[in-house]
Amino acid sequence: MEKKYTIKYDRKKCIGAGTCAKIAPETWKIDKEGLAVKKKSSFTKKDYGKNVKAAKSCPVFAIEIYDEDGKKIV
Template identity: 35%
Template structure:
């Protein structure tokens, strides 16, 4: 499973970083950046939770 982000949708809420800092961070403009695009074994629940908590739907998971 892989992660895709849509920076144009991001509003900088930071929920993704709070839930899953291994995969997400915010840049100097406060927009999401992806630190790792392939989900490691055992991290899927965490990344799914981060995507679900995004108020702007800026994170999608691709199988």
């Protein structure tokens, strides 16, 4: 089985900087309120780079990524 990574998002922290949606548009979009919405809750190895980069780009640390063992990556 392919490894899966879980995305956690705290919308209360989001300030609408938008970098997540720019880097990983298949995972994030900006809604009418100007805040990020998660389009998926997990991803596999092939989308690892983009999703980790998007999470790291968030200036307010609203995005966290965990591996299958629950270990925090971002």
